Amino acid sequence: KYQAVIFDLDGVITDTAHYHYLAWKRLAESQGIPFDEAFNEELKGVDRMGSLALILARGSRSYTQEEKLALADAKNRHYQELIATMTPQDLLPGALEALEAVRAAGLKTGLASVSKNAFTVLDRLGIRERFDTVVDAARIANSKPHPEIFLTAAAQLGLAPRDCLGVEDAVAGVASIKDAGMVAVGVGSPEVLRRADYVIPSMREFRLGDY
Ligand code: B16
Ligand code: MG
Numbered sequence: 001k002y003q004a005v006i007f008d009l010d011g012v013i014t015d016t017a018h019y020h021y022l023a024w025k026r027l028a029e030s031q032g033i034p035f036d037e038a039f040n041e042e043l044k045g046v047d048r049m050g051s052l053a054l055i056l057a058r059g060s061r062s063y064t065q066e067e068k069l070a071l072a073d074a075k076n077r078h079y080q081e082l083i084a085t086m087t088p089q090d091l092l093p094g095a096l097e098a099l100e101a102v103r104a105a106g107l108k109t110g111l112a113s114v115s116k117n118a119f120t121v122l123d124r125l126g127i128r129e130r131f132d133t134v135v136d137a138a139r140i141a142n143s144k145p146h147p148e149i150f151l152t153a154a155a156q157l158g159l160a161p162r163d164c165l166g167v168e169d170a171v172a173g174v175a176s177i178k179d180a181g182m183v184a185v186g187v188g189s190p191e192v193l194r195r196a197d198y199v200i201p202s203m204r205e206f207r208l209g210d211y
Contacts, residue, residue, distance in 0.1 A: 007110065007111055014121065023075045023079040027074060033058050044170035045176070098203055108159070114140070132157060144175070145171075161180045162181060165185060167206070168193075171192060
């Protein structure tokens with residue numbers, strides 16, 4: 001039925017979402033802006049400067065472009081310190097099995113991550129070779145929820161969007177998949193991932209034959 005499965009990275013293959021959370025929390029609190037898990041949900045799948053803009057909008061002062069770049073850089077340095085300790089043990093349960101199952105079924109594998117650190121994370125996890133194509137921040141102009149990233153992944157695989165299944169944990173990511181014209185598997189809660197065609201609680205429940 002499908003010819004490829006295109007996976008999100010953060011929150012699907014590995015829990016870098018937690019490291020982003022820790023790094024943004026420290027940054028937000030340094031500016032006197034409260035930060036919690038619920039607000040963090042809105043940042044998932046949103047690129048670095050977009051996330052920063054959402055955080056600073058909750059504060060009371062305005063920032064120059066120079067200040068914003070310095071804050072984004074401070075967050076990224078903290079985030080890079082956190083991911084430097086990652087190992088293949090940090091693959092989410094079921095993620096490797098899902099990648100193996102997709103290739104065993106004769107389908108291609110793709111990765112769609114708006115992170116500028118995507119290749120570092122893939123290398124830390126030891127899974128770069130498991131993807132037939134990777135689209136990261138360097139290849140796109142528009143972050144999720146825009147469909148560009150999933151459309152680019154399909155194009156790089158030489159496939160039409162309808163031949164691809166997308167897998168995402170974020171509201172913005174599911175929107176990107178759906179607006180690209182693909183079927184979406186959400187990983188998380190159905191109340192949050194309302195636009196997903198199927199929702200599974202974790203990658204442990206990923207069954208290619210069910211979609
Ligand atoms: P960076 P994904 C996204 O990755 C994260 O979900 C999001 O929280 C983060 O702000 C974004 O990458 C940018 O990351 O600061 O490393 O460039 O979910 O698309 O794999
Ligand atoms: Mg994600």
